[in-house]
Amino acid sequence: MVETQFRFRTDEPVADPAVTAESFGEQTNAAAVRLESGDDARVLLPFLDRVRLVEVNFPSFGDGRGYSAARILREAGYAGELRAVGAVFVDQLGHLRRCGFDSFAPEHALDAIDAENAFNRWPDVYQATTDGRQPIWAKRHGTAESA
Amino acid sequence: MYKYDSYDQEMVDTRVEEFRDQTRRRIDGTLAEEQFRPLRLQNGLYLQLHAYMLRVAVPYGTLSSAQMRMLGDIADKYDRGYGHFTTRQNIQYNWIKLEDAPDILADLATVEMHAIQTSGNCIRNISSDQYAGAAADELIDPRPYAELLRQWSSFHPEFLHLPRKFKIAVIASKTDRAAMRLHDIGIEIVKNPNPENGAGEIGCAFYVGGGMGRTPMIAPLINPFVPLDQLITYAEACLRVYNRYGRRDNKYKARIKILVHELGKEEYTRQVDEEFAHLLTQGIEPPIAELERIIPFFADPPFEAGAADTVDLSDPDFALWVKNNTAAHKQPGYAIATISLKPVAGIPGDASGDQIRLMADLAKQYAFDELRVTHAQNIVLPHVRKADLYTLWQQLDAADLGTANLDTIGDIIACPGLDYCSLANARSIPVAQKIAARFAAQDRLDTIGELKLKISGCINACGHHHAGHIGILGVDRKGVENYQLSLGGSEGADTSLGQITGPGFSEDGVVDAVERATDVYLAKREDGERFLDTYRRIGMAPFKEAIYAPKLTNGEVANG
Numbered sequence: 001m002v003e004t005q006f007r008f009r010t011d012e013p014v015a016d017p018a019v020t021a022e023s024f025g026e027q028t029n030a031a032a033v034r035l036e037s038g039d040d041a042r043v044l045l046p047f048l049d050r051v052r053l054v055e056v057n058f059p060s061f062g063d064g065r066g067y068s069a070a071r072i073l074r075e076a077g078y079a080g081e082l083r084a085v086g087a088v089f090v091d092q093l094g095h096l097r098r099c100g101f102d103s104f105a106p107e108h109a110l111d112a113i114d115a116e117n118a119f120n121r122w123p124d125v126y127q128a129t130t131d132g133r134q135p136i137w138a139k140r141h142g143t144a145e146s147a
Numbered sequence: 148m149y150k151y152d153s154y155d156q157e158m159v160d161t162r163v164e165e166f167r168d169q170t171r172r173r174i175d176g177t178l179a180e181e182q183f184r185p186l187r188l189q190n191g192l193y194l195q196l197h198a199y200m201l202r203v204a205v206p207y208g209t210l211s212s213a214q215m216r217m218l219g220d221i222a223d224k225y226d227r228g229y230g231h232f233t234t235r236q237n238i239q240y241n242w243i244k245l246e247d248a249p250d251i252l253a254d255l256a257t258v259e260m261h262a263i264q265t266s267g268n269c270i271r272n273i274s275s276d277q278y279a280g281a282a283a284d285e286l287i288d289p290r291p292y293a294e295l296l297r298q299w300s301s302f303h304p305e306f307l308h309l310p311r312k313f314k315i316a317v318i319a320s321k322t323d324r325a326a327m328r329l330h331d332i333g334i335e336i337v338k339n340p341n342p343e344n345g346a347g348e349i350g351c352a353f354y355v356g357g358g359m360g361r362t363p364m365i366a367p368l369i370n371p372f373v374p375l376d377q378l379i380t381y382a383e384a385c386l387r388v389y390n391r392y393g394r395r396d397n398k399y400k401a402r403i404k405i406l407v408h409e410l411g412k413e414e415y416t417r418q419v420d421e422e423f424a425h426l427l428t429q430g431i432e433p434p435i436a437e438l439e440r441i442i443p444f445f446a447d448p449p450f451e452a453g454a455a456d457t458v459d460l461s462d463p464d465f466a467l468w469v470k471n472n473t474a475a476h477k478q479p480g481y482a483i484a485t486i487s488l489k490p491v492a493g494i495p496g497d498a499s500g501d502q503i504r505l506m507a508d509l510a511k512q513y514a515f516d517e518l519r520v521t522h523a524q525n526i527v528l529p530h531v532r533k534a535d536l537y538t539l540w541q542q543l544d545a546a547d548l549g550t551a552n553l554d555t556i557g558d559i560i561a562c563p564g565l566d567y568c569s570l571a572n573a574r575s576i577p578v579a580q581k582i583a584a585r586f587a588a589q590d591r592l593d594t595i596g597e598l599k600l601k602i603s604g605c606i607n608a609c610g611h612h613h614a615g616h617i618g619i620l621g622v623d624r625k626g627v628e629n630y631q632l633s634l635g636g637s638e639g640a641d642t643s644l645g646q647i648t649g650p651g652f653s654e655d656g657v658v659d660a661v662e663r664a665t666d667v668y669l670a671k672r673e674d675g676e677r678f679l680d681t682y683r684r685i686g687m688a689p690f691k692e693a694i695y696a697p698k699l700t701n702g703e704v705a706n707g
Contacts, residue, residue, distance in 0.1 A: 124157060140154070
């Protein structure tokens with residue numbers, strides 16, 4: 001298994017191996033699940049009380065389905081670890097983080113300084129997501145930040 | 148015009164730094180070309196046949212004279228003294244060095260411009276009506292809504308790796324000048340049609356799933372009225388369904404039009420509605436105060452009340468330009484003037500650095516400092532006092548910018564084609580030049596009247612050939628360039644897709660075929676009919692018969 005290179009959580013990582021989304025419903029003792037890019041993240045919503053780790057696999061740089069999967073889980077209130085695995089590169093990190101990922105296991109380890117720059121690149125953002133950052137429109141109008 | 152605040156400026160400056168860093172990593176080898184490619188594309192940088200090409204965004208086609216001047220300076224400083232205005236109301240430079248690209252972006256940022264998302268599989272530059280804010284026939288200026296969408300779509304973290312590129316147009320006039328229904332999302336600002344529920348209130352009609360390319364489709368209406376305070380949320384729902392379910396197995400089937408077509412309009416709409424209902428609970432919509440902040444930037448300029456509404460047309464060349472290249476303005480005493488970038492021997496959409504700076508100066512002097520780029524690759528001065536038209540025209544004419552051929556067969560849309568583009572199968576520019584030369588006589592242009600001819604050098608259809616009254620598609624036929632002709636396309640309120648006439652032609656053959664088609668029109672037209680009207684009335688058969696009839700004067704008709 002590829003190592004987690006960046007993690008923005010303080011809780012103990014889940015040691016259990018991740019099971020497929022398909023089998024997760026039946027494996028009632030499983031706490032870690034892996035979503036492939038074609039999987040519907042919403043199949044996990046009934047089980048959010050026992051999920052502690054969701055790995056979302058990126059088969060290629062250009063396959064953007066995992067960004068939607070992450071937001072869907074966070075919008076449904078999932079608070080466990082959300083890990084981007086596979087074809088994860090420096091220039092995606094900031095956007096993945098905005099969509100709710102809080103750990104990263106790139107298949108090829110990334111340069112630590114480049115990665116830090118990428119995580120901290122954007123001082124402000126135009127859109128509201130569940131990452132808690134105030135979008136520019138909220139700062140302009142003093143609106144309370146979104147959920 | 149919209150002005151950046153410190154946040155907007157910071158976003159663009161940050162992007163320049165990000166791209167400078169990416170370019171550094173590419174040049175030092177940390178980034179492989181394969182990884183760099185999608186990154187540079189999202190900054191509008193293509194690797195073409197001879198050099199890098201940089202496409203600069205002109206949001207909703209609107210420019211100030213300072214911005215236009217910068218575009219001219221970039222042409223001289225970093226390119227070979229030319230810029231090429233595109234069918235997405237942008238400008239591109241064809242001879243760029245990779246190491247210069249970050250400096251160009253930095254220069255652009257000083258005049259509130261950028262190249263963000265002008266390429267790549269993301270939401271592209273938002274286009275709009277080039278007469279917005281000036282047209283006599285619009286409901287309201289559509290650009291504030293386009294600006295709201297520009298900000299929402301810039302660096303949207305969820306939608307930077309869509310199945311394919313994504314184009315949005317916003318209009319507010321029934322006379323559609325932006326080919327709205329040939330976009331992935333076409334938004335028309337409308338009054339609420341429902342008398343039960345707030346009739347007359349302003350909102351958005353959403354058309355989703357149009358496009359050109361290999362499989363041209365006209366977008367169906369999926370929601371006749373989205374309230375303004377839900378516009379962003381609804382757009383986000385449309386995009387999320389596409390990002391999750393758009394096809395990624397075949398790039399020719401990856402546009403949203405294929406998803407909408409395969410699911411059916413009803414099922415796609417149902418999925419969007421479901422996602423929309425969920426997203427409404429997420430607080431992602433900017434407050435209406437944000438729209439109210441943007442709207443005043445697009446307020447009318449200080450028009451002179453009681454400006455003379457008549458024009459002295461005693462100079463016949465000027466009279467012709469006024470007839471062909473000006474349009475009705477909402478303000479009495481003013482006109483909308485279009486500068487044709489289609490002189491007979493020129494390259495459609497090209498302008499030199501000097502010409503670009505001259506247009507900037509003229510905009511400052513005569514048009515309240517504003518210019519527009521049209522999707523037909525011309526430049527508009529949106530607010531010109533009728534009393535100034537003659538002086539304006541004289542200065543344009545002296546710089547080879549006074550061609551009076553707007554919307555005629557000389558006003559050809561053409562993609563860069565095989566002369567520049569690495570995707571092209573055939574050249575477009577020489578075909579455009581030969582057709583323009585064949586029909587160069589002004590009386591001939593005037594006799595034929597409105598005829599929109601559009602040329603693409605490959606099936607990606609950047610030259611919009613499907614929407615041409617006459618469309619030409621260049622293909623590669625066993626190593627030889629071959630041109631297919633289609634008739635009857637239109638991009639206006641009566642959008643239709645052209646039908647192929649039959650077997651293709653050689654370069655000279657297609658010029659002859661175009662001439663034969665216009666001959667049929669001239670012989671068969673009834674009072675007041677345009678080429679398109681005659682075609683729609685009499686159908687393909689008479690055209691086909693004439694186009695493929697063997698003719699002794701030249702033997703260019705290919706046998707397909």
